[in-house]
Amino acid sequence: MxxxxxxxxxxxxxxxxxxxxxxxxxxxxxDRGEGALLWDVAGKRYLDFFAGIAVSALGHAxxxxxxxxxxxxxxxxxxxxxxxxxxxxxLAEVLCRKTGMDRVFFSxxxxxxxxxxxKLVRRHFWASGQPERLRVIAFENSFHGRTLGALAATxxxxxxxxxxPLPNVTHVPYGDARAVADAMSADVAAILVEPVQxxxxxxxxxxxxxxxxxxxxxEQGALLIAxxxxxxxxxxxxxxxxxxxxxxxxxxxxxxxxxxGIPIGAxxxxxxxxxxxxxxxxxxxxxGNALASAAALAVLETIDSERLLEQTAAKxxxxxRGLADIRSRYPxxxxxxxxxxLLQAAVLSAEVDPxxxxxxxxxxxxxxxxxxxxxxxxxxPLVVSDAQIDEALQVFERVLSGAV
Ligand code: PLP
Numbered sequence: 001m002x003x004x005x006x007x008x009x010x011x012x013x014x015x016x017x018x019x020x021x022x023x024x025x026x027x028x029x030x031d032r033g034e035g036a037l038l039w040d041v042a043g044k045r046y047l048d049f050f051a052g053i054a055v056s057a058l059g060h061a062x063x064x065x066x067x068x069x070x071x072x073x074x075x076x077x078x079x080x081x082x083x084x085x086x087x088x089x090x091l092a093e094v095l096c097r098k099t100g101m102d103r104v105f106f107s108x109x110x111x112x113x114x115x116x117x118x119k120l121v122r123r124h125f126w127a128s129g130q131p132e133r134l135r136v137i138a139f140e141n142s143f144h145g146r147t148l149g150a151l152a153a154t155x156x157x158x159x160x161x162x163x164x165p166l167p168n169v170t171h172v173p174y175g176d177a178r179a180v181a182d183a184m185s186a187d188v189a190a191i192l193v194e195p196v197q198x199x200x201x202x203x204x205x206x207x208x209x210x211x212x213x214x215x216x217x218x219e220q221g222a223l224l225i226a227x228x229x230x231x232x233x234x235x236x237x238x239x240x241x242x243x244x245x246x247x248x249x250x251x252x253x254x255x256x257x258x259x260x261g262i263p264i265g266a267x268x269x270x271x272x273x274x275x276x277x278x279x280x281x282x283x284x285x286x287x288g289n290a291l292a293s294a295a296a297l298a299v300l301e302t303i304d305s306e307r308l309l310e311q312t313a314a315k316x317x318x319x320x321r322g323l324a325d326i327r328s329r330y331p332x333x334x335x336x337x338x339x340x341x342l343l344q345a346a347v348l349s350a351e352v353d354p355x356x357x358x359x360x361x362x363x364x365x366x367x368x369x370x371x372x373x374x375x376x377x378x379x380x381p382l383v384v385s386d387a388q389i390d391e392a393l394q395v396f397e398r399v400l401s402g403a404v
Contacts, residue, residue, distance in 0.1 A: 201372020
């Protein structure tokens, strides 16, 4: 079988036959990429404004990432945390410098990073003689992952159905500082917050909200956990999403963009929490292995050398402006636009089915995701070019106008 379209069709058939059917992949198979472009096995080109769910910070096949992974693979891939490895120690140092945190625990995914945050705060209060501090305050519409702890913190019922009972987490409306204050009491261990709710529909925290959470935590002796899994590593135009508000958390979760697509997550914390998880209390075989750490170091170095933070802020504004312009021409189809940096959304009106729109855009060569009930999320690689942003906007408008 040599016809690429036939090869693709056969792969799709086997994917549907052998893979566990918990996802709903469309009938295409991604073959390769370059920067913010992807090609499927049949040779069709896509503008990737999806980036593997806001992951591929350096886009696809970035030479610095490819080199780092290839070179590391010829030295050592994995040794476990029984030993230090060079890349991991270097990465921990760079991450602490960039975030102002003191300690890093490495995981393999976002949900594992959140799990580590939750276990850290729980054990911290247990070890410091306040075992009654068990409760976590999180937010309606939030997403924190799919392990049972992270799922308990997630504030969207659709992810939890059939998995209860889950650990007790109090959910309050996002952005409502009054509701948080009312929910606070001496049994609260932590507030867990996304600076922009990503999966919930790309909702930036309202002005002053994160600062108020910091104040409430300080007042009550609770800890502030920032879930920066989607917003971190430059996605919003600053290294952390919290940096827009100048608010420092006590604990931070990172993943997604950190490895540029190589699986790695991290829980970072202040020195005061470094005794909460002593040897044996928490760990993972793969976390922070040499290959993943080399990839993450390459991502962080490239963000600096290519000045991607500054560019992300400017490109984010270009994308946001373009989406707002389209909205002004199609007010019936798009009810609002929102976002920060290269995490932007066009919120579709009730007349437009978001999944159908996503699928039409895909047919037209533009990959985006649906976030929340009705937001089309645009989260391209940080290396996306101005021309590619303009092209994506044109495709979006063409599809909206029904011309495609
Ligand atoms: N937290 C946030 C804010 C996320 O956006 C996600 C994933 O979308 C997660 C946690 C879970 O990360 P992972 O899918 O790597 O487990």
